[in-house]
Amino acid sequence: MKNVTDSFVPLGHWPSAGSFGLNTDILATNPINLSVVLGVLIFFGKGVCASCLLSDLLDNRKQRILNTIQNSEELRGGAIKQLKKARARLRKVEIEADQFRVNGYSEIEREKFTLINSTYKILEQLENYKNETIHFEQQRAINQVRQQVFQQALKGAIGTLNSCLSNELHLRTINVNIGMFGAMKEITD
Incomplete structure (x- = not known):
């Protein structure tokens, strides 16, 4: 050196x-x-004194460092408090989110159950309406067939009567019926 x-x-x-x-x-x-x-x-x-000056400078520097450390500790304490508050809020929000989720799922299940029940009722009503419609149409068809059978039987009977009855037989039947009505009248008087 x-x-x-x-x-x-x-x-x-x-x-x-x-x-x-x-x-x-x-x-x-x-x-x-x-x-x-x-x-x-x-x-x-x-x-x-040079050593006094140096000592003062070191003391000032030491005091500034201590103040900086103290400020840092205070800031750290404040940050820890804010972190605790933020964690508490986060837990609260998570609990609320879980409740919303559970309530949402139960609401969805309720709506699903209601929808299934209403759909079942609608299907049941449609089935009843279908059965009533089928029964009504069957009765209508039966009545039409009966009416047509009756008309055919009536035409056949009239045709048979017209072909079997002569004028003389016809007059005799009318006279007998008039006689029966007359006898009924006497009985009721």
């Missing part, structure tokens, strides 16, 4: 003497910087 006195080589010895520049040699510049700082402290300090 170089001697401390080697750092105080006259400026004419350096190739860039007389001009201002940066010296990047750390070993050469560090002692120079220290000597400049000490010179400034001695010049401006005049009667101020």
Whole structure:
């Protein structure tokens, strides 16, 4: 390592003497910087103890660091409180979401059950309507057949009577019927 006195080589010895520049040699510049700082402290300090000044600077620095740590601790405490509040709110929201989910599922099941029941009732009504319609149509068809059979039988009977009855037989039947009506009248009087 170089001697401390080697750092105080006259400026004419350096190739860039007389001009201002940066010296990047750390070993050469560090002692120079220290000597400049000490010179400034001695010049401006005049009667101020260098160790007292350094002690004051360190105390100030220590106090700032302690204040920064204290502020950080307070911020950390506040952040922890906010985190606890946020977690509590999250738990509350999760519980509410679970309740909505359960209520939603039960509501869906209720609506499904109601829909199935109403559909069943509608199908039952349609089945009853269908059966009533079929019964009605059957009765109507039976009545039409009966009417047609009756008309056919009546036509056949009239045709048989017309072909079998002569005018004389016809007159005799009318006279007998008139006689029966007359006898009935006498009985009722």
